[in-house]
Amino acid sequence: MRIFYGVQGTGNGHITRARVMAKELQLAGIEVTFQFTGRPIDKFFDMEVFNGYQIRTGLTFNTHKGQVSYLKTALDAKPLTFLKDIKTLDLSGYDHILTDFEPVTAWAAKRQKKPVLGIGHQYAFNYPIPRAGADPIANQVMKYFAPADIGVGLHWHHFGEMILPPIIETPETPTRIIKNKIIVYLPFEDQAAVINLLAGFTDFEFHLYAPEVVASPYPHITCNPLSRTGFQKDLYDCGGIISNAGFELASEALQLGKKILVKPLHSQMEQISNAAALKELGYGHTMKTMDKAVIEPWLHDNHATHITYPNVAKVLVQWLQDGMPKMDADFVEKVWDGVNVIKLDLSKA
Known part of the structure; x- marks a missing residue:
């Protein structure tokens, strides 16, 4: 064949x-x-x-x-x-x-x-x-x-x-989770603006991945180039993800039992619909803009969904x-x- x-x-x-x-x-x-x-x-x-x-x-x-x-x-x-x-x-x-x-x-x-x-x-x-x-x-x-x-x-x-x-890949369930470790994948956003938005949350450790790396002046924010191996390693033991509302990353996060916060691309029906589905199913949280008032309570939320596919x-x-x-x-x-x-x-x- x-x-x-x-x-x-x-x-x-x-x-x-x-x-x-x-x-x-x-x-x-x-x-x-x-x-x-x-x-x-x-x-x-x-x-x-x-x-x-x-x-x-x-x-x-x-x-x-x-x-x-x-x-x-x-x-x-x-x-x-x-x-x-x-x-x-x-x-x-x-x-x-x-x-x-x-x-x-x-x-x-x-x-x-x-x-x-x-x-x-x-x-x-x-x-x-x-x-x-x-x-x-x-x-x-x-x-x-x-x-x-x-x-x-x-x-x-x-x-x-x-x-x-x-x-999606079907990895083993993580045995160790670093609750204050957050993966951030917002490739369509202004990375400098994302860094500034997260700067005040010093009790958390943010690992940003983006096509173009912007240097972070903050010790609790690490910026990384796109790497499948590096990303998967960080995703495995993190507590949650902040991302745009792409389907595949949210699927991987659910498979690993990570809490999810998505900000869909504006004017992108698929991503806006994905955010609506996550909310309707109770699988994740959403925000329309990069909003501190939404991010802060989500960071302290201890609820997540683990789905074995x-x-x-x-x-x-x-x-x-x-x-x-x-x-x-x-x-x-x-x-x-x-x-x-x-x-x-x-x-x-």
């Missing part, structure tokens, strides 16, 4: 999910060609698991101070390059075409009349899940950005729909090998039977 797998490179969530899928596909002996789009080639890191991969320009969303800018996105788009990439991508030698919200792969497959399997959080929006912040542009982007013939949607809860749990990547790889039979209610229910939700009291950790 040969698979072509397109992965959206804006942010790190899609790539994190693809890393988990790559390991299971390799264990199954399936030959995979990965393609990544949405960021410059020098901005990718820790990509060894993909054993060689293709890079194309694709499409991405531009942000400024924590808000998606549709105008800047449109101005910076390279439509001729995008169309050329679609026309020149040859998918004739592959048995299956997969996309994790990656548009070049999706549209090239459409052009070549090859079925597309979409795997990712965005495909959960084909169902009536918690939504917020929608507008006509956002709705069209979700529908047409990377269309799939079959969409396997992922979410923290099934909401009574044909949705699967997140695709099954190895969904392994389930999907086996499903692919079985010929992709229609996912019925029994199939989905069996996967969710492997999910366990526990409310934690961090004061006893």
